[in-house]
Amino acid sequence: MIQTKTVAFSKNSTNIFFHILTKCNLKCRHCYINPGQHGKNTLPLSVITAWLEAFAQDSHSKNLIFLGGEPTLHPDLPAAVECARNLGFGSITIDTNGYLFHDILSKVKPNEVDYFSFSLDGAIRDTNDRIRGAGSFDTCIAGIRKANSMGFATSLIFTASSANIHEVDKLPPLLKDLGIDRFFIQIIGLRGRSAKESQTRIRRQKLQIAKSQWLKTIPRVAGRIAEFGITVTYPKVFLGPAENFECAGLVADNYFVFPNGRVYRCPLCEDFALHSLIFKNNRLVPAEKLNERDLFQLNIAEGCVMNKLIQPDNLSYDSAGKPQYKIACCLLKEEIRNE
Ligand code: SF4
Numbered sequence: 119m120i121q122t123k124t125v126a127f128s129k130n131s132t133n134i135f136f137h138i139l140t141k142c143n144l145k146c147r148h149c150y151i152n153p154g155q156h157g158k159n160t161l162p163l164s165v166i167t168a169w170l171e172a173f174a175q176d177s178h179s180k181n182l183i184f185l186g187g188e189p190t191l192h193p194d195l196p197a198a199v200e201c202a203r204n205l206g207f208g209s210i211t212i213d214t215n216g217y218l219f220h221d222i223l224s225k226v227k228p229n230e231v232d233y234f235s236f237s238l239d240g241a242i243r244d245t246n247d248r249i250r251g252a253g254s255f256d257t258c259i260a261g262i263r264k265a266n267s268m269g270f271a272t273s274l275i276f277t278a279s280s281a282n283i284h285e286v287d288k289l290p291p292l293l294k295d296l297g298i299d300r301f302f303i304q305i306i307g308l309r310g311r312s313a314k315e316s317q318t319r320i321r322r323q324k325l326q327i328a329k330s331q332w333l334k335t336i337p338r339v340a341g342r343i344a345e346f347g348i349t350v351t352y353p354k355v356f357l358g359p360a361e362n363f364e365c366a367g368l369v370a371d372n373y374f375v376f377p378n379g380r381v382y383r384c385p386l387c388e389d390f391a392l393h394s395l396i397f398k399n400n401r402l403v404p405a406e407k408l409n410e411r412d413l414f415q416l417n418i419a420e421g422c423v424m425n426k427l428i429q430p431d432n433l434s435y436d437s438a439g440k441p442q443y444k445i446a447c448c449l450l451k452e453e454i455r456n457e
């Protein structure tokens with residue numbers, strides 16, 4: 119039976135999204151990496167180890183996601199995985215665009231990496247390659263098949279926007295054929311390159327998706343995919359009248375770590391110098407005020423403060439100027455599985 123649940127925020131587990139470099143071989147249209155804010159460093163293994171040790175000290179169960187840029191461009195990624203395993207991280211995921219540099223699949227083992235998580239932004243080649251670059255669809259598909267054939271668990275991330283929402287009904291058969299274990303749908307956020315694009319294209323082609331289109335499309339397609347035994351996760355985005363708003367920055371334990379040492383608790387803050395923590399001499403210390411923590415406290419009728427500041431086009435008001443709904447924390451997820 120298909121079950122849908124909202125995944126409650128937890129203080130008992132820690133999620134560490136560790137960008138070990140910002141270099142990438144692709145130039146995706148919606149890339150959220152912003153070298154002006156995140157640096158251009160490739161962290162040496164000694165620093166990766168020191169920062170992992172800093173997080174390992176807390177006693178919660180810890181989920182680690184290696185990110186970039188493209189993390190497989192880092193020649194020491196296998197050693198970083200081994201270090202994280204030895205430090206007791208509970209689950210380890212490598213996010214990749216599918217190019218799988220440095221023959222990574224033969225340098226780590228399925229019992230060391232819980233998931234290889236691939237990114238595809240179209241159900242067909244033309245759409246994906248228009249967003250992510252020529253050749254990226256075929257390379258990603260080949261990478262997923264190779265990872266599966268070598269015994270790795272795989273997931274797929276799809277960033278929904280006005281550029282690809284029209285073809286999400288083509289996704290279920292593709293995902294079934296690929297044999298992936300988990301499917302994550304993200305909604306386009308106006309960060310990094312997509313924030314620039316939304317300004318420079320003068321909103322001729324808005325990337326954001328309207329509430330009605332999101333609600334009419336995403337839960338239905340997610341349910342169809344879950345019927346194949348694939349766990350599907352997608353952001354809640356719009357809160358119903360009876361649903362409570364919570365800011366993950368206050369009630370969850372997420373860390374978004376960048377190679378210039380900045381550590382954010384909120385991904386929507388990453389385009390700004392609003393990080394609440396920073397690595398100094400390999401020690402994680404509070405950053406100067408004002409920072410994202412000061413924003414998390416604000417209680418506004420629209421829900422998420424950062425959403426209102428950076429991407430208010432998804433809000434709607436009645437004739438009296440009252441918001442018609444709240445926007446959920448971008449980290450609040452719905453999960454659908456076949457149980
Ligand atoms: S979205 Fe990922 S794969 Fe695409 S350019 Fe950015 S870091 Fe590279």
Ligand code: SF4
Nearest residue numbers: 365367384422447448
């Ligand atoms: S997305 Fe909004 S609600 Fe979520 S952590 Fe950031 S500021 Fe808080």
